[in-house]
Amino acid sequence: MLSGKHILLIIGGGIAAYKSLELIRRLQDKGARVTPVLTRAGEEFVTPLSVSALAGTAVHRDLFDLTAEAEMGHIQLSRSADLLVVAPATADLMAKMAQGHANDLASTLLLATDTPILLAPAMNVRMWQHPATRRNLAQLMGDGVQVVGPDEGGMACGEFGPGRLAEPDEIVRAIAAYFDAGPLAGKRIVVTSGPTHEPIDPVRYIANRSSGAQGTAVARALRALGAEVVFVTGPATVPPPEGVEVVPVETAREMAAAVDAALPADAAVFAAAVADWRVTSAGDRKLKKSKDGLPTLDFAENPDILKGVAQRQTGRPALVVGFAAETNDVIEHATAKRLRKGCDWIVANDVSPATGIMGGQENSVTVISDSGAEAWPRMAKEAVAEKLARKIADALAAPKPVT
Incomplete structure (x- = not known):
């Protein structure tokens, strides 16, 4: 898969640096040659000896290494590889890159190179969510x-959330996708899928009949065309696709937060069937029958995720695609929804019980945009996804505006 490819691996500081050792081994297993660069902060977590032993070559550490300058030079080092990979990419390294700083070997290599760069960020969740880091990432x-990860989970600092370094296998897949470049190579796309569950009490919830099959198929099709996909999924009945970043959520509010954390992106596809309402005060104990009659539930409106992203003033994806599951007057309702939400396309379908589409294996959709309504014949959900992915690839390759 990566036979003969030369990867320049820059190892930043942070506890996640230990994963770089496994990454070197995985890349070599795929046939790649790895030249390591270790930052001074990275040396606090992994030793030059261990990195060099695994890579089977000298590790580069100093900007002013006279021997290296005589034999190769940092300029040539930055351009001799097929791909530069930064793992872990710390907030500090990302800030240096975004602002054009070059005060050590790693930042100088990254500024001097004309070779493509892939970042695997890793940092504390608050650092990842800080506006400065978001600005630097967007820049x-x-x-x-290109960016892979970060993942969500527990951290060495004791906090939980997005910021964990992507696993070595995930980084290897992203590297392989770069070399197997499809029409969406280098594009980051957020896909939502599945239902949301809004708790009433610890055992009951509000949901819908979505299986997540269509959203899963869309994510898989986009990944097959080379996109980096962030897959935000509610509790679906189908397994998530491989080769994408999976962010599991339960509620609409959790999904909204996960989507916001996944931005910026080149495109966003909102295939999830999000519950419109939630119970304002979900019980912490199971509600019991009472002689006083039925319990009273107070409802609140959930965040409108599609509208929130489509109408962003800054950081809006170039293409925002919504889904409209309707049971009557499908085209009229979906057309109005597209205008109301402010998205570029709406994928409308009839999910009335007689169609068997909700939770089924097939779909029949109409894609509505500024150009009008484009009706597609009924086909397998995988085929719908592949056709939609191709349409997205064509739109992102076309001059703006997307229509």
Whole structure:
């Protein structure tokens, strides 16, 4: 898969640096040659000896290494590889890259190179969510830098959330996708899928009949065309696709937060069937029958995730695609929804019980945009996903505006 490819691996500081050792081994297993660069902060977590032993070559550490300058030079080092990978990419390294700093070997290599760059960020959740980091990430993505991860989970600091370094296998897949470049290579796309569950009490919840099959198929099709996919999924009945970043959620509010954390992105596809309402005060104990009659439930409106992203003033994806599951007057309702939400396309379908579409294996959709309504014949959900993914690839490759 990566036979003969030369990867320049820059190892930043942070506890996640230990995963870089496994990453080197995985890349070599795929046939790649790895040249390691270790930052001073990275040396606090992994030793030059261990990195060098695994890579089977000298590890580069100093900007002013006279021997290295005589034999290769940092300029040549930055351009001799097929791909530069930064793992872990710390908030500090990302800030240096975004602002064009070059005060050590790693930042100088990253500024001097004309080789594509792939970042695997890793940092504390608050650092990842800080507006400065979000601005730097948006700048880097605008400059053409590709990004894989970060994942969500527990951290060494004791906090939980997005910021964990992507696992070595996930980084290897992203590297392989770069070399197997499809029409969406280098594009980051957020896909939502599945239902949301809004708790009433610890055992009951409000939901819908969505299986997550269509959203899963869309994510898989986009990944097959080379996109980096962030897959935000509610509790679906179908397994998530492989090769994508999976972010599991339960409620609409959790999904909204996960989508916001996944931005910026080149496109966003909202295939999830999000519950419109939630119970304002979900019980912490199971509600019991009472002689006083039925319990009273107070409802509140859930966040409108599609509208929130489509109408963003900054950081809006170039293409925002919504789904409209309707049971009557499908085209009229979906057309009005597209205008109301402010998205570029609406994928409308009839999910009335007689169609068997909700939770089924097939779909029949109409894609509504500024150009009008494009009706597709009924086909397998996988085929719908592949056709939609191709349409998205064509739109992102076309001059703006997307229509």
